[in-house]
Amino acid sequence: MSETVGxxxxxxxxxxxxxxIYGYPGDGINGVFGALRKAGDQPRFIQARHEELAAxxxxxxxxxxxxxxxxxxxxGPGAIHLLNGLYDxxxxxxxxxxxxxxxxxxxxxxxxxxxxxxxxxxKDVAKEYCQQxxxxxxxxxxxxxxxxxxxxxxxxxCVILPKDIQxxxxxxxxxxxxxxxxxxxxxxxHIIPKKEQLQAAADLLNKGERVAMLxxxxxxxxxxxxxxxxELLGAGVAxxxxxxxxxxxxxxxxxGNIGLLGTRPSYDMMQDCDxxxxxxxxxxxxxxxxxxxxxxxxQIDRDGRMLSLRYxxxxxxxxxxxxxxxxxxxxxxxxxxxxxxxRITKNIKDWWEIIDARAMxxxxxxxxxxxxxxxxxxxxxxxxxxxxxxxxANWFARDIxxxxxxxxxxxGNLASMGPAVPYALAAKFCFPxxxxxxxxxxxxxxxxxxxxxxxxxKYWKEWSDPRWVCLVLNNKDLNQVTWEQRIMAGDxxxxxxxxxxxxPYAQYxxxxxxxxxxxxxxxxxxxxxxxAFRADRPVVFEAITDPDxxxxxxxxxxxxxxxxxxxxxxxxxxxxxxxxxxVKGMMDSILPNGR
Numbered sequence: 213m214s215e216t217v218g219x220x221x222x223x224x225x226x227x228x229x230x231x232x233i234y235g236y237p238g239d240g241i242n243g244v245f246g247a248l249r250k251a252g253d254q255p256r257f258i259q260a261r262h263e264e265l266a267a268x269x270x271x272x273x274x275x276x277x278x279x280x281x282x283x284x285x286x287x288g289p290g291a292i293h294l295l296n297g298l299y300d301x302x303x304x305x306x307x308x309x310x311x312x313x314x315x316x317x318x319x320x321x322x323x324x325x326x327x328x329x330x331x332x333x334x335k336d337v338a339k340e341y342c343q344q345x346x347x348x349x350x351x352x353x354x355x356x357x358x359x360x361x362x363x364x365x366x367x368x369x370c371v372i373l374p375k376d377i378q379x380x381x382x383x384x385x386x387x388x389x390x391x392x393x394x395x396x397x398x399x400x401x402h403i404i405p406k407k408e409q410l411q412a413a414a415d416l417l418n419k420g421e422r423v424a425m426l427x428x429x430x431x432x433x434x435x436x437x438x439x440x441x442x443e444l445l446g447a448g449v450a451x452x453x454x455x456x457x458x459x460x461x462x463x464x465x466x467x468g469n470i471g472l473l474g475t476r477p478s479y480d481m482m483q484d485c486d487x488x489x490x491x492x493x494x495x496x497x498x499x500x501x502x503x504x505x506x507x508x509x510x511q512i513d514r515d516g517r518m519l520s521l522r523y524x525x526x527x528x529x530x531x532x533x534x535x536x537x538x539x540x541x542x543x544x545x546x547x548x549x550x551x552x553x554x555r556i557t558k559n560i561k562d563w564w565e566i567i568d569a570r571a572m573x574x575x576x577x578x579x580x581x582x583x584x585x586x587x588x589x590x591x592x593x594x595x596x597x598x599x600x601x602x603x604x605a606n607w608f609a610r611d612i613x614x615x616x617x618x619x620x621x622x623x624g625n626l627a628s629m630g631p632a633v634p635y636a637l638a639a640k641f642c643f644p645x646x647x648x649x650x651x652x653x654x655x656x657x658x659x660x661x662x663x664x665x666x667x668x669x670k671y672w673k674e675w676s677d678p679r680w681v682c683l684v685l686n687n688k689d690l691n692q693v694t695w696e697q698r699i700m701a702g703d704x705x706x707x708x709x710x711x712x713x714x715x716p717y718a719q720y721x722x723x724x725x726x727x728x729x730x731x732x733x734x735x736x737x738x739x740x741x742x743x744a745f746r747a748d749r750p751v752v753f754e755a756i757t758d759p760d761x762x763x764x765x766x767x768x769x770x771x772x773x774x775x776x777x778x779x780x781x782x783x784x785x786x787x788x789x790x791x792x793x794x795v796k797g798m799m800d801s802i803l804p805n806g807r
């Protein structure tokens with residue numbers, strides 16, 4: 213039998229080393245699905261419950277493996293459904309290729325059923341490369357370039373395959389005029405700045421007396437180099453949310469996360485430093501950087517477009533984090549005065565005491581911080597964590613102590629609701645022998661997580677280690693937005709938008725063959741977490757938590773305090789519980805051990 217274009221696409225993906233595709237079928241992409249059937253498990257097709265989940269899984273695949281993620285969808289509605297997960301990949305700079313069907317070329321332009329202008333639809337999310345295959349001989353160069361550009365630019369690309377083209381006979385293009393002769397393969401280059409630029413950065417850093425470092429996901433492969441530089445400079449190191457896994461939180465100079473979800477030591481360090489070194493981070497919030505004109509600054513990023521974007525840098529180094537830091541280290545003088553780092557070490561020690569005290573505060577019925585506080589020391593070595601947007605992101609950032617060897621991520625720059633559970637599922641497909649943990653809230657769980665559990669139920673028995681845990685904070689409130697209404701807008705909770713239906717998450721898990729654990733008393737948490745990590749199957753851990761526990765920012769501005777006070781004066785429906793919990797949290801900041 214002759215090879216169709218669909219057959220060729222599947223074969224070419226395999227030749228590129230693609231071993232897994234996430235997606236959902238439809239008649240607009242039948243030619244590719246027929247080819248996947250004939251090819252067996254080369255590559256393996258993973259059936260998601262929704263195309264958005266498939267795109268999230270492809271993004272997580274890219275994040276956790278460092279290789280290109282591929283998602284597959286039909287024309288029209290299927291392609292449209294991919295968009296949110298694809299924007300997550302684009303905004304977090306991950307290589308993902310979307311392959312989507314399209315109406316037959318004989319029907320395009322006739323307002324045919326499910327005909328959507330996909331080139332225009334995808335031109336933003338896949339702006340680096342979005343092409344429709346209009347000839348069988350064009351399939352090779354379009355697939356090759358989509359994968360190569362996704363890897364080279366760390367971005368999303370899109371291949372559009374009309375229905376009739378998929379079913380036509382494929383032939384390699386002849387070597388003649390008006391053809392493209394592409395091949396396989398891409399090697400990742402090492403980018404290192406010029407010596408004079410490195411020396412300029414070293415001179416600036418050597419002069420600094422109070423050096424602060426900020427690291428992001430671009431430094432995930434440079435752990436040893438970040439630690440070496442911090443030791444040489446006597447620096448403290450703050451982490452962006454996406455960079456949480458760069459450094460272990462038990463390092464004495466690691467101040468934890470930065471920003472609204474971050475720590476007080478990170479905020480204080482930035483306010484007091486005279487020198488700043490940013491590595492692989494595009495953390496966006498200006499108010500958490502040093503005051504304007506206070507600090508001399510150096511930035512390292514492999515994407516020159518991100519340099520001197522968030523803070524005015526004195527030295528901009530385009531380069532890979534690992535290689536650039538390694539080249540920079542021999543040029544640095546080890547600082548003799550360690551008082552700055554010692555001060556940071558004391559601040560972070562005091563901060564962990566505050567966090568521990570806040571976690572143990574009474575709540576109605578369970579303090580969400582305590583859920584994470586009890587989880588953190590029980591996390592298995594080398595586990596993979598995914599966190600959702602919402603208050604789960606706050607407690608993940610502040611209460612989980614990352615250890616070396618763990619991986620962690622979530623939707624960073626898009627901050628979408630709903631990726632944590634599909635992220636954790638993709639991580640399990642990529643690393644079936646590692647424990648994967650999704651941390652989510654009830655809003656995101658009702659949006660995407662419940663559907664993803666059906667996919668977990670379908671595949672889990674094939675995993676070498678069946679342990680996979682999904683934490684759901686059940687407080688019947690879209691809690692992050694509720695607190696943003698109070699603190700950012702000075703408004704009261706709008707119950708019509710914020711209250712969500714109660715749902716028996718643990719019971720639902722049991723109904724589809726998983727284990728469900730429901731906790732509504734704080735004293736149950738420790739034993740329940742131990743049971744979850746001993747389980748012989750995936751677990752949904754449902755914690756009934758108090759929505760009135762405030763997600764206190766590390767630094768409360770006068771405007772935020774004013775807004776919060778105004779929201780209470782307006783008669784917030786949860787006023788009593790809010791005041792009680794806020795007072796407890798603020799008292800712990802002053803007297804963490806005074807109990």
